[in-house]
Amino acid sequence: xxxxxxxxxxxxxxxxxxxxxxxxxxxxxxxxxxxxxxxxxxxxxxxxxxxxxxxxxxxxxxxxxxxxxxxxxxxxxxxxxxxxxxxxxxxxxxxxxxxxxxxxxxxxxxxxxxxxxxxxxxxxxxxxxxxxxxxxxxxxxxxxxxxxxxxxxxxxxxxxxxxxxxxxxxxxxxxxxxxxxxxxxxxxxxxxxxxxxxxxxxxxxxxxxxxxxxxxxxxxxxxxxxxxxxxxxxxxxxxxxxxxxxxxxxxxxxxxxxxxxxxxxxxxxxxxxxxxxxxxxxxxxxxxxxxxxxxxxxxxxxxxxxxxxxxxxxxxxxxxxxxxxxxxxxxxxxxxxxxxxxxxxxxxxxxxxxxxxxxxxxxxxxxxxxxxxxxxxxxxxxxxxxxxxxxxxxxxxxxxxxxxxxxxxxxxxxxxxxxxxxxxxxxxxxxxxxxxxxxxxxxxxxxxxxxxxxxxxxxxxxxxxxxxxxxxxxxxxxxxxxxxxxxxxxxxxxxxxxxxxxxxxxxxxxxxxxxxxxxxxxxxxxxxxxxxxxxxxxxxxxxxxxxxxxxxxxxxxxxxxxxxxxxxxxxxx
Amino acid sequence: xxxxxxxxxxxxxxxxxxxxxxxxxxxxxxxxxxxxxxxxxxxxxxxxxxxxxxxxxxxxxxxxxxxxxxxxxxxxxxxxxxxxxxxxxxxxxxxxxxxxxxxxxxxxxxxxxxxxxxxxxxxxxxxxxxxxxxxxxxxxxxxxxxxxxxxxxxxx
Numbered sequence: 001x002x003x004x005x006x007x008x009x010x011x012x013x014x015x016x017x018x019x020x021x022x023x024x025x026x027x028x029x030x031x032x033x034x035x036x037x038x039x040x041x042x043x044x045x046x047x048x049x050x051x052x053x054x055x056x057x058x059x060x061x062x063x064x065x066x067x068x069x070x071x072x073x074x075x076x077x078x079x080x081x082x083x084x085x086x087x088x089x090x091x092x093x094x095x096x097x098x099x100x101x102x103x104x105x106x107x108x109x110x111x112x113x114x115x116x117x118x119x120x121x122x123x124x125x126x127x128x129x130x131x132x133x134x135x136x137x138x139x140x141x142x143x144x145x146x147x148x149x150x151x152x153x154x155x156x157x158x159x160x161x162x163x164x165x166x167x168x169x170x171x172x173x174x175x176x177x178x179x180x181x182x183x184x185x186x187x188x189x190x191x192x193x194x195x196x197x198x199x200x201x202x203x204x205x206x207x208x209x210x211x212x213x214x215x216x217x218x219x220x221x222x223x224x225x226x227x228x229x230x231x232x233x234x235x236x237x238x239x240x241x242x243x244x245x246x247x248x249x250x251x252x253x254x255x256x257x258x259x260x261x262x263x264x265x266x267x268x269x270x271x272x273x274x275x276x277x278x279x280x281x282x283x284x285x286x287x288x289x290x291x292x293x294x295x296x297x298x299x300x301x302x303x304x305x306x307x308x309x310x311x312x313x314x315x316x317x318x319x320x321x322x323x324x325x326x327x328x329x330x331x332x333x334x335x336x337x338x339x340x341x342x343x344x345x346x347x348x349x350x351x352x353x354x355x356x357x358x359x360x361x362x363x364x365x366x367x368x369x370x371x372x373x374x375x376x377x378x379x380x381x382x383x384x385x386x387x388x389x390x391x392x393x394x395x396x397x398x399x400x401x402x403x404x405x406x407x408x409x410x411x412x413x414x415x416x417x418x419x420x421x422x423x424x425x426x427x428x429x430x431x432x433x434x435x436x437x438x439x440x441x442x443x444x445x446x447x448x449x450x451x452x453x454x455x456x457x458x459x460x461x462x463x464x465x466x467x468x469x470x471x472x473x474x475x476x477x478x479x480x481x482x483x484x485x486x487x488x489x490x491x492x493x494x495x496x497x498x499x500x501x502x503x504x505x506x507x508x509x510x511x512x513x514x515x516x517x518x519x520x521x522x523x524x525x526x527x528x529x530x531x532x533x534x535x536x537x538x539x540x541x542x543x544x545x546x547x548x549x550x551x552x553x554x555x556x557x558x559x560x561x562x563x564x565x566x567x568x569x570x571x572x573x
Numbered sequence: 574x575x576x577x578x579x580x581x582x583x584x585x586x587x588x589x590x591x592x593x594x595x596x597x598x599x600x601x602x603x604x605x606x607x608x609x610x611x612x613x614x615x616x617x618x619x620x621x622x623x624x625x626x627x628x629x630x631x632x633x634x635x636x637x638x639x640x641x642x643x644x645x646x647x648x649x650x651x652x653x654x655x656x657x658x659x660x661x662x663x664x665x666x667x668x669x670x671x672x673x674x675x676x677x678x679x680x681x682x683x684x685x686x687x688x689x690x691x692x693x694x695x696x697x698x699x700x701x702x703x704x705x706x707x708x709x710x711x712x713x714x715x716x717x718x719x720x721x722x723x724x725x726x727x728x729x
Binding site: 163164165166167168169170171178179180181182188189572573 | 609613638
């Protein structure tokens with residue numbers, strides 16, 4: 001039901017049941033917000049969005065107050081502006097003033113608010129928060145002095161990720177956000193998904209930077225510098241650098257990376273293809289053995305850590321295939337090292353990903369051979385963009401270059417794995433192709449590509465029925481549990497930690513709206529629909545790898561390098 | 574100790590989250606403090622994460638996370654005692670014991686905490702040593718008092 005309300009002496013239409021904020025936003029009136037996150041129930045905690053409602057003594061929070069018919073609202077009256085300004089001034093009063101050195105400089109919500117509200121002097125001086133830097137986690141760094149206690153990370157961790165490794169500790173001036181028993185992050189149940197980093201308005205949470213390390217190695221003589229990047233990185237870099245994404249953009253990226261100083265540029269896509277084929281093989285084995293237990297895809301490192309901590313009973317059912325990044329990494333340290341005639345330790349292997357948990361994964365137990373790690377350094381898309389800017393590469397005027405052999409090609413299934421449900425789809429397609437020698441009907445996967453935290457399909461492969469479930473964001477695990485408790489059996493289950501899959505990865509740009517994330521998945525689906533090679537087993541690079549390279553290399557011919565192991569973790573849950 | 578904990582947990586219903594605070598209180602009454610083990614066990618018993626429980630427990634001053642000393646001193650920091658100079662008492666005790674409020678000395682003898690009004694406003698500053706009240710306390714008396722308490726512990 002629509003009705004009219006008066007805002008700033010103008011009449012606008014509002015809908016019954018919506019909040020003042022949504023009515024205002026729909027009508028083009030913008031109000032600053034801080035603690036608010038879309039898709040979450042509003043808390044009205046930061047009071048940044050206050051407006052004046054005639055007849056009310058106090059200012060009301062627009063984000064949480066439902067709009068009513070009689071309302072006469074002032075959104076930018078002097079009283080409101082003073083209130084908002086004071087809030088930001090108070091937040092700044094105990095904030096360390098090191099914006100110039102801060103990770104989020106020029107990209108900080110607090111900074112932007114201070115600018116928007118025209119704060120030009122320090123009116124309120126408070127005691128600074130005691131600095132505490134937690135660098136213990138392989139992926140996420142906490143700088144508690146920069147925290148403004150908006151509570152977004154706490155809510156994401158509890159409501160979206162369900163790991164609940166963050167909460168407010170202590171009270172009053174001593175309040176800070178921390179993990180269980182106020183220990184450092186490496187002891188906590190954090191799964192390094194990085195969604196908290198993505199929602200943090202300031203530099204209090206950010207990724208562990210590997211740029212300096214990469215730079216150092218780029219200048220080292222006698223070392224072969226190698227980089228691999230996944231398909232999502234191509235979109236991400238285009239976004240970060242403000243360039244238009246085209247299908248040829250990966251070739252531009254190859255050229256950029258070579259200009260920075262990488263000797264070899266590879267695509268993680270081949271690793272994804274290997275991963276898909278190997279999982280399809282495992283699935284086929286399970287179905288032949290008529291195993292009751294489903295096979296869980298273990299390509300998402302955050303999900304793997306989640307399973308190891310919270311549901312250790314699942315560990316035997318996790319697919320032992322390494323993740324695409326690690327497979328590509330190990331191929332670089334074996335095949336490529338042989339091809340180039342260098343020792344594996346003379347290769348510095350960097351991986352660019354949209355994921356933060358990959359930083360953790362590269363340090364995992366079992367991701368090493370003879371003391372040489374598969375991947376030496378992991379850069380998020382944001383870091384890679386920073387590196388590109390640092391090297392002052394002119395991106396507008398650059399020649400197209402192909403990636404290096406033997407990891408230059410990928411199937412479209414590899415790019416599809418970047419969205420939730422894509423990996424499962426690729427595995428099923430491959431399995432179907434292996435059994436029936438033809439591809440399944442695309443319409444079947446329509447449901448896997450739809451929205452919702454839990455999706456399932458069943459597909460006939462010859463005489464056998466294969467049931468697939470996709471958990472899109474860890475909140476879907478609850479539904480999976482209910483469904484399995486009701487007696488449903490699945491053959492293949494894919495779990496992605498970030499809602500939407502890697503397109504919502506924590507290594508991508510900050511401040512992306514839901515539409516932009518949808519747009520990313522749309523691009524992924526488009527690529528899959530239009531590209532010619534849509535199965536890993538049709539990709540020339542993979543055929544070359546399996547039929548030739550692996551066979552020529554007695555050391556790795558048994559494919560053991562593609563597999564790893566998982567163990568129960570003892571952390572404070 | 575873990576058996577004590579199990580006995581307490583058995584009195585409550587599994588997964589009933591609203592029992593969290595009474596449960597924590599009972600654990601503290603019995604064990605003297607909330608150990609890490611107690612928090613973890615309570616968490617798995619009620620289906621709450623350790624982080625949440627720790628976050629909640631640190632909100633309340635009365636929950637302790639370290640065992641208290643043989644001598645537990647409470648110092649009133651209410652308005653009246655504050656005006657009568659309880660801050661100097663706190664500083665002196667900090668100096669004498671060498672630990673922060675809520676913590677226990679290495680030898681396990683002393684622990685102290687700062688509390689709000691103990692109801693002796695006309696007699697401030699008030700401190701409470703193992704349940705026994707001392708009124709009109711002056712900072713200079715404290716070294717003597719602590720020496721005496723140490724003597725009592727050593728000869729007990």
